Amino acid sequence: MDHxxxxxxxxxxxxxxxxxxxxxxxxxxxxxxxxxxxxxxxxAFAAGDHPRNFYLWGAMGSAAMIGLGxxxxxxxQQVLVITxxxxxxxxxxxxxxxxxxxxxxLTVAVLDNAHxxxxxxxxSHTSAGTSLRAVAAGCxxxxxxxxxxxxxxxxxxxxxxxxxxxxxxxIHVSPEEDPRVLPSRDGVYLKLRFxxxxxxx
Amino acid sequence: MTPTPRWPSQIHxxxxxxxxxxxxxxxxxxxxxxxxxxxxDPHMRxxxxxxxxxxxxxxxxxxxxxxxxxxxxxxxxxxNCVNQLSLIRVCRIPLLILVTMxxxxxxxxxxxxxxxxxxxxxxxxxxxxxxxxEHAEEVQELVQAAADLAFNGDLAVAVLxxxxxxxxxxxxx
Numbered sequence: 001m002d003h004x005x006x007x008x009x010x011x012x013x014x015x016x017x018x019x020x021x022x023x024x025x026x027x028x029x030x031x032x033x034x035x036x037x038x039x040x041x042x043x044a045f046a047a048g049d050h051p052r053n054f055y056l057w058g059a060m061g062s063a064a065m066i067g068l069g070x071x072x073x074x075x076x077q078q079v080l081v082i083t084x085x086x087x088x089x090x091x092x093x094x095x096x097x098x099x100x101x102x103x104x105x106l107t108v109a110v111l112d113n114a115h116x117x118x119x120x121x122x123x124s125h126t127s128a129g130t131s132l133r134a135v136a137a138g139c140x141x142x143x144x145x146x147x148x149x150x151x152x153x154x155x156x157x158x159x160x161x162x163x164x165x166x167x168x169x170x171i172h173v174s175p176e177e178d179p180r181v182l183p184s185r186d187g188v189y190l191k192l193r194f195x196x197x198x199x200x201x
Numbered sequence: 202m203t204p205t206p207r208w209p210s211q212i213h214x215x216x217x218x219x220x221x222x223x224x225x226x227x228x229x230x231x232x233x234x235x236x237x238x239x240x241x242d243p244h245m246r247x248x249x250x251x252x253x254x255x256x257x258x259x260x261x262x263x264x265x266x267x268x269x270x271x272x273x274x275x276x277x278x279x280x281n282c283v284n285q286l287s288l289i290r291v292c293r294i295p296l297l298i299l300v301t302m303x304x305x306x307x308x309x310x311x312x313x314x315x316x317x318x319x320x321x322x323x324x325x326x327x328x329x330x331x332x333x334x335e336h337a338e339e340v341q342e343l344v345q346a347a348a349d350l351a352f353n354g355d356l357a358v359a360v361l362x363x364x365x366x367x368x369x370x371x372x373x374x
Contacts, residue, residue: 034262054265059288062258066288069262069270072223072246093251094258100249187292191265200267 015150017111017173021082022047023153024109029161032070032194036063036083038118040111044082045183051193055183061090064108068098071106071165074198078105080160085112085126085170092135098166099140107143107160107167108136113175121175136168143167208366209234211341212299213242216271219348221297223248223263223270225256231301231367232273239273253278257285257296264294269352271297276304276320276361277313286327289357296329296357297348306365321361329357334366 021043025031033053035044040063041055054070056063067081088095088110098106114127126132136144147153147169156169184190195201212235216224224239225248226232240247250256256272263270274282279300289296303310304317321331330350332343340362347358 032266056288058291059258059285061254062261062285062288065255065258066262066265068248069223069259069264069268070266071262072248073263073266073268091255091258094255096251097248097255101246187288191292191294194265195267198267 015148015153015171015173016176017043017113018046018178019150020111020153020171020173023150024080024082024157024160026157028052030077031160032074032077032079034063034067034070034079034081036060036081036087038084038087039178040083040087041183042178042181043111046178046181049183051197053183054190054194057185057187060087061094063087064091064094064098067106067108068094068101068103071103072101075103075105077198078160078163079103079107081106081108083108083110084117085110085114085124085132086116086118088132089125089130092132095136095139095141095168099136102140102166104163104165106165107156107169109156109169109171111173112170113173115175117175117177121177131170133168133170136170141166141168143169145169147171205234206337208337208340210238212344213238215341215344215348217242217244219345219352220269221271221348222246222268223259224273225250225259225270226273227251227253227275227278229273229275229301231275231362232299235273235299253281254285257282257288260296261288261292261294269295271299273299274301276300276302276317279320279323279359280316283323283327286329286357290328293355294357295351295355297351298324298329298359299344300359300361301367302361302364304364306363307369308364317364324359327357329359331359331361333361333363335363337366340366
């Protein structure tokens with residue numbers, strides 16, 4: 001087994017997360033975004049704050065399920081969850097739940113650096129070979145893919161806007177630390193401005 | 202043979218009139234009838250979960266997307282939700298949970314007692330208001346009151362359906 005390609009250890013990871021996220025959000029239009037706690041939030045915010053971003057600062061493991069609830073509530077809108085491998089590992093059962101529901105408008109983009117960067121760069125399970133792409137495929141998520149190049153990132157961006165989900169994209173990024181750029185931590189504010197975008201008080 | 206209790210369909214009526222559109226659940230014998238009613242309702246999306254904590258994310262996502270939802274779980278599942286409930290409190294998300302109790306009246310399985318005996322206190326510690334239904338006649342009114350409090354007040358409310366109300370689990374036929 002070619003571990004570098006399938007499991008996506010550090011050797012395979014040359015993409016930079018701060019280049020990947022702006023490419024995913026390029027010409028985002030009405031895209032609804034949920035970002036998992038830690039670096040994924042900083043990456044989403046660094047790409048430009050937006051009222052259609054819902055940043056998580058806790059509840060680790062919940063990002064994909066928030067994306068599912070949102071995708072089911074707004075079937076005409078496209079929903080992108082951006083999270084890390086550690087956050088996704090904690091909510092791995094939600095991939096099975098998404099596989100049952102088959103939401104065409106939901107993409108989960110995992111920025112897989114194979115480490116827990118928030119807590120001191122300890123290795124995660126994906127360092128040792130856990131493939132979130134394989135897990136998602138096993139859960140019936142048809143669009144389960146590994147991504148290693150910016151061309152593939154650009155293609156994913158287009159797929160998201162076509163509503164070709166459910167997708168789980170395991171994007172292999174290098175485990176380098178970027179400057180922290182911190183979005184609001186006020187959950188009520190983030191909720192209200194997000195709902196206002198969709199016409200709710 | 203005991204007649205089919207009416208309270209599950211009464212709960213379904215309350216959920217329907219409250220415009221609940223997503224129902225997250227982990228399969229449970231006490232909720233079996235209500236789960237079927239929600240699955241068969243074209244205006245509701247029944248979402249089977251692998252663990253109850255997924256439901257807290259589901260409710261949060263549904264609400265920021267403009268839909269009301271509810272969760273059906275057993276008392277053991279409440280323990281699985283504890284950290285995720287921070288979402289509800291920090292973002293002030295309306296939450297309505299219907300909990301079938303285990304570990305109390307006529308329980309035969311001691312493994313259900315530890316969580317069942319602290320379910321209400323755990324919810325209260327997490328900022329969730331609790332109502333408790335002991336008798337079938339009070340279920341509809343309590344669930345309606347909980348739904349009103351949750352959805353009109355952006356608050357978290359759980360209704361505990363007591364084990365006496367649900368009835369003894371039939372292990373042998």
